[in-house]
Amino acid sequence: MTQGVQVVGLYVRDQEEALQFYVGKLGFRVHTDAKNGEYRWLTVQHPEQPSFQLGLYTPGPPILDAATAQTLREIVAKGAMPPLVLEVDDCRTAYERMRKNGVEFTQEPVTRYGSTDASFRDPSGNGWKMIEARKAAS
């Protein structure tokens, strides 16, 4: 595939902390980590999804003024950013592994309507729903 969505970014409160979380605890890989003065372009990838990057950015200069950046930091910390969904093969196994790694779960795995899901947050407050992939009907 050569066309499609390449990067979607998240705002995080601290890029180093976010890197430790997404790579160290969730098992993502660093795609690009480029610093230019204060600015740092940081993207990570799910190991099974090489065509997509998740950007981890801090709101601030030179892109945003201080007041706007502060507003965004508040919005992220209040968990008001849009929902994120991570699809996994086995929700309960992933939950156990991630919980041992210190991931903050906000909902334990629940099975409903033939699928299992759980919820967790990154350290900044971004909320993820983790959904078990529905087995393809054969």
Add this chain to the structure above:
Amino acid sequence: MTRDPELLRRLLRAKDRMDAASHEEWPVDRLARVSRVSEAHFARSFKDAFGLPPHRYLLTRRIERAKSLLRDTEVSITDIAFQTGWKSLGTFGRTFRDVTGESPGDLREREKAAQHALERVPHCFVSAAHRPDLNIAVSEKRRQEAEDINEPTKKEVP
């Protein structure tokens, strides 16, 4: 007004805990401990952050959950009342009607009759979309409705 994102993140944790177990009791001291703030500051900080007081937020989650159980299960209304954290069926029915404008039984009948086209949306987001927007206290809502009802009779009094 500038708010401390670190504090907001801790307040979010209290909100998350209510979300995860809205049927449980959440007195201010318990919530304040989760957020690691003093009881005196908790309720005000929470309202400032999320736009409504913590007990009312909990109420919206309980009603949301009750609506979801009424819509998607065959669980009896009595069991739903207790499963969603009420101590009496009467309080549940009255509060539910005050918040949503219809009784639990009426909502169930209406929802069963309607077809749902939301099967492709993850369940929790569908549920959240049905969360009541409780921008005033239930007591205030009751008072306003009572006034609306009482208004015509007042005019008849000489």
